[in-house]
Amino acid sequence: MTAPVFRFAPSPNGELHLGHALSALTNQKMAATIGGRLLLRIEDIDVTRCTPEFEAAILNDLAWLGMAWEGPVRRQSEHFGEYEAALERLKQDELVYPAFMSRGEIRGAIMEHEASGKSWPRDPDGAPVYPGTDKQMSKRERQRRIDSGAPFAWRLDTAEALARLPGELNWREWTDGAMTVTADIAANAQQWGDVIIARREIPTSYHLSVVIDDALQGVSHVVRGLDLYFATSVQRLLQQVLGLPQPSYFHHRLVLGPDGRKLSKSQRDTGLAALREAGETPDTVKAMLGL
Numbered sequence: 001m002t003a004p005v006f007r008f009a010p011s012p013n014g015e016l017h018l019g020h021a022l023s024a025l026t027n028q029k030m031a032a033t034i035g036g037r038l039l040l041r042i043e044d045i046d047v048t049r050c051t052p053e054f055e056a057a058i059l060n061d062l063a064w065l066g067m068a069w070e071g072p073v074r075r076q077s078e079h080f081g082e083y084e085a086a087l088e089r090l091k092q093d094e095l096v097y098p099a100f101m102s103r104g105e106i107r108g109a110i111m112e113h114e115a116s117g118k119s120w121p122r123d124p125d126g127a128p129v130y131p132g133t134d135k136q137m138s139k140r141e142r143q144r145r146i147d148s149g150a151p152f153a154w155r156l157d158t159a160e161a162l163a164r165l166p167g168e169l170n171w172r173e174w175t176d177g178a179m180t181v182t183a184d185i186a187a188n189a190q191q192w193g194d195v196i197i198a199r200r201e202i203p204t205s206y207h208l209s210v211v212i213d214d215a216l217q218g219v220s221h222v223v224r225g226l227d228l229y230f231a232t233s234v235q236r237l238l239q240q241v242l243g244l245p246q247p248s249y250f251h252h253r254l255v256l257g258p259d260g261r262k263l264s265k266s267q268r269d270t271g272l273a274a275l276r277e278a279g280e281t282p283d284t285v286k287a288m289l290g291l
């Protein structure tokens with residue numbers, strides 16, 4: 001039997017904080033529990049916000065915490081070709097369409113709708129779902145707009161993707177970090193609407209690169225924060241339409257700030273580097289996290 005594979009996948013667009021430490025250490029602990037391998041993946045597709053300096057700081061913070069992983073580190077920015085190939089397949093299968101509405105146009109359409117007293121669906125992150133208006137556009141008009149240099153994004157035709165599935169869409173979630181029990185969770189990809197799969201300037205998106213990488217790296221166990229729980233629906237749908245294997249998932253609790261909100265990369269006092277400078281040690285950090 002092949003060993004289970006875990007991965008910690010930070011984005012180098014800021015410094016690691018206590019929430020990342022919990023994620024990294026939970027991955028390490030769960031991998032150790034079942035004799036799994038642990039990989040590190042740098043999710044740096046957003047080349048405007050991710051920097052080599054943040055990446056170096058991440059590697060430094062993880063080493064300080066005592067984390068070890070199996071090399072080589074996979075850097076997403078070095079694999080755009082693999083994501084483009086998957087995007088090409090989705091285009092061939094007519095599961096994505098070019099969406100031309102700008103943020104302002106989307107806002108306008110929704111305001112108009114809501115002005116008539118009707119509500120507009122929001123996704124689990126609270127953002128209004130994309131009005132699938134340009135899904136109806138003719139091939140010729142799409143091509144004309146693309147050729148004219150109009151900005152657009154490739155969006156998933158979620159309804160069509162769901163219609164092509166042989167049955168119900170769900171995922172396997174470990175109900176506890178000790179990995180004793182799993183539950184089948186019903187995925188609800190519709191609630192996200194037609195998500196962005198790739199942009200004109202970046203030929204991929206978070207969802208697309210995550211599912212491709214998890215498959216290419218043979219990841220069997222995805223361990224990450226509860227903030228990505230609902231994103232699993234979209235990722236399961238992509239795995240199905242691309243014929244990729246399905247990992248099992250564990251979404252761990254989030255570390256909240258004193259205001260009860262999720263930590264952000266701009267809150268410097270919970271950053272691992274700041275804690276280190278303030279004299280904390282890996283052991284006191286673990287104690288803060290209840291580990």
Ligand code: GLU
Pocket residue numbers: 009010011043210223224228
């Ligand atoms: N790169 C994502 C983040 O830093 C994590 C992605 C994942 O674990 O699926 O939030």
